[in-house]
Amino acid sequence: xxxxxxxxxxxxxxxxxxxxxxxxxxxxxxxxxxxxxxxxxxxxxxxxxxxxxxxxxxxxxxxxxxxxxxxxxxxxxxxxxxxxxxxxxxxxxxxxxxxxxxxxxxxxxxxxxxxxxxxxxxxxxxxxxxxxxxxxxxxxxxxxxxxxxxxxxxxxxxxxxxxxxxxxxxxxxxxxxxxxxxxxxxxxxxxxxxxxxxxxxxxxxxxxxxxxxxxxxxxxxxxxxxxxxxxxxxxxx
Amino acid sequence: xxxxxxxxxxxxxxxxxxxxxxxxxxxxxxxxxxxxxxxxxxxxxxxxxxxxxxxxxxxxxxxxxxxxxxxxxxxxxxxxxxxxxxxxxxxxxxxxxxxxxxxxxxxxxxxxxxxxxxxxxxxxxxxxxxxxxxxxxxxxxxxxxxxxxxxxxxxxxxxxxxxxxxxxxxxxxxxxxxxxxxxxx
Numbered sequence: 001x002x003x004x005x006x007x008x009x010x011x012x013x014x015x016x017x018x019x020x021x022x023x024x025x026x027x028x029x030x031x032x033x034x035x036x037x038x039x040x041x042x043x044x045x046x047x048x049x050x051x052x053x054x055x056x057x058x059x060x061x062x063x064x065x066x067x068x069x070x071x072x073x074x075x076x077x078x079x080x081x082x083x084x085x086x087x088x089x090x091x092x093x094x095x096x097x098x099x100x101x102x103x104x105x106x107x108x109x110x111x112x113x114x115x116x117x118x119x120x121x122x123x124x125x126x127x128x129x130x131x132x133x134x135x136x137x138x139x140x141x142x143x144x145x146x147x148x149x150x151x152x153x154x155x156x157x158x159x160x161x162x163x164x165x166x167x168x169x170x171x172x173x174x175x176x177x178x179x180x181x182x183x184x185x186x187x188x189x190x191x192x193x194x195x196x197x198x199x200x201x202x203x204x205x206x207x208x209x210x211x212x213x214x215x216x217x218x219x220x221x222x223x224x225x226x227x228x229x230x231x232x233x234x235x236x237x
Numbered sequence: 238x239x240x241x242x243x244x245x246x247x248x249x250x251x252x253x254x255x256x257x258x259x260x261x262x263x264x265x266x267x268x269x270x271x272x273x274x275x276x277x278x279x280x281x282x283x284x285x286x287x288x289x290x291x292x293x294x295x296x297x298x299x300x301x302x303x304x305x306x307x308x309x310x311x312x313x314x315x316x317x318x319x320x321x322x323x324x325x326x327x328x329x330x331x332x333x334x335x336x337x338x339x340x341x342x343x344x345x346x347x348x349x350x351x352x353x354x355x356x357x358x359x360x361x362x363x364x365x366x367x368x369x370x371x372x373x374x375x376x377x378x379x380x381x382x383x384x385x386x387x388x389x390x391x392x393x394x395x396x397x398x399x400x401x402x403x404x405x406x407x408x409x410x411x412x413x414x415x416x417x418x419x420x421x422x
Contacts, residue, residue: 039299041285043333078248120285127326170389193326199281206269213262220255227249 002077002085009059009089019054026050027101034105038114042121045105047191048098048128049135055097056090056139058149060226065147070231079226087133087140087219094132099125126194134190134215141218144225159188190214279316282323284332286340289354296337302374302402304336304395305358309343312367314385321388328392335399336372343367370394374402 013019034044060083063069072082102124106116142151162184169178190211196204286306287295296303306323308315322328332338341358345351351359358364362371362379370382370391380398385391 039295039301040334043330046330073248076248078250080250080252191326193283195283196280196324200279202278202280204278204280206266206273209262209266209269213259213266216255216259216262220252220259223252223255227251 001088002081005077005082005085006089006092009086010093013055013089013093022054023051023097026054027097030101031104031108034108035112038109038112041109041114042102042105042116042124045102045124047131048094048101049131049189051097051101052090052094052132052135053139053152053155055093056136056143057152058143059086059090059136059139059151060143060222061147061150064229073231080223083140083144083223083226084219086143087136087222090136090139091133094136095129098128098132102128123194123198127191130194130211131189131191134192134211137215137218137222138188138190141222141225144222155188158184162188186210187214277320280320280324282319283326283329284323284338286338289339289341289358292337292339296373297375299337301335301337302372302399304332304338304398305362305369305371305373306338306340307343307359307362307364307367307369307371308340309346309367311346315368318368318385318391322391322395328395332395335395370398372398372402377402 030044030046034040037044060069063072069082073079102121106121109116139151139155142154145151146154162181165177165181165184167181169175169181192207192211196207292303295301308319323332341355343351343355343359350356362369362381364371366383368385372380380401382391382394382398386394
């Protein structure tokens with residue numbers, strides 16, 4: 001990992017007005033709802049999926065399309081270090097925003113006499129931390145495959161494929177197809193419900209192994225894909 | 238020394254350690270998936286259940302309907318519903334947003350009798366089997382789902398029940414589509 005690359009990525013995100021507007025909307029909207037309907041509690045936050053997606057979209061693809069990568073790799077920077085730095089930068093930004101949002105929400109709820117339990121607050125923050133690192137890993141892989149915002153297109157296609165398979169499985173009564181659809185859904189949305197990890201009688205090994213394998217597979221394949229890319233000023237990326 | 242730009246040297250080091258770790262974790266995932274398919278783990282449900290006392294007051298203040306889950310520890314369909322519906326993070330969040338969820342746990346088999354508040358609710362809603370879901374909103378008749386008809390039907394019922402509770406429904410809406418255990422009394 002490379003500190004300069006992480007900071008460059010964060011600066012790149014902060015310099016995009018469209019992203020900032022989207023982030024402000026996704027950050028502020030649940031807080032407004034929390035003020036209007038405090039009885040909903042911290043459930044109003046949902047997960048930080050939208051914000052992490054806004055941060056992650058085009059994380060490598062944009063550099064690929066704009067020619068930044070050709071310049072960057074003329075320097076002694078390993079491709080694995082570039083990929084991991086992008087992943088860490090998006091994850092950390094996602095963690096920071098989700099945590100800040102949860103803390104603001106808890107503060108607003110407390111002011112409206114609906115103080116959430118500390119355990120619930122910590123679980124919400126913990127779930128979002130894991131979601132940020134997981135979803136950022138998936139987007140790292142997708143972004144390494146296509147230029148521009150092609151990662152969003154891949155995410156959309158894969159997600160819809162999973163849902164369609166699940167729907168067909170219900171219609172055709174095919175458990176195998178249903179399982180494939182579910183696995184695709186787990187792959188594109190890697191998360192761990194910490195309440196189940198800490199509150200269950202049995203350890204949910206499948207949930208933990210699924211999350212860890214998705215993150216490592218996505219990062220490993222993203223590095224392999226980037227290693228195989230031939231970049232030159234004449235190429236289209 | 239590897240040629241510049243080769244897939245093994247220079248700036249393109251193959252992440253062997255990461256690939257090996259990913260392969261090991263993938264195998265673990267498959268093994269865990271197969272094991273859990275045959276022996277489903279007893280995982281915690283994610284709904285934040287409210288105590289019986291005070292739930293009606295909370296429903297009046299918030300305007301949300303109460304969702305009573307009449308259940309028992311010994312009942313297999315109840316455990317299945319817990320695993321498939323209440324342990325699903327998305328469904329648990331929806332239930333917490335739309336309802337005041339209250340679990341009414343039957344202890345008559347274990348303790349010989351139920352606590353007075355549990356017995357009173359079972360009598361009021363004429364519960365004769367588990368699981369039974371009852372949606373109650375002020376001024377409306379209760380909506381009842383007897384037994385566990387499966388994940389999809391239960392989720393659909395929960396979504397429609399909250400809509401009916403808001404709009405007001407005709408008296409006596411009881412659905413009995415699924416598997417359940419008799420209360421045995």
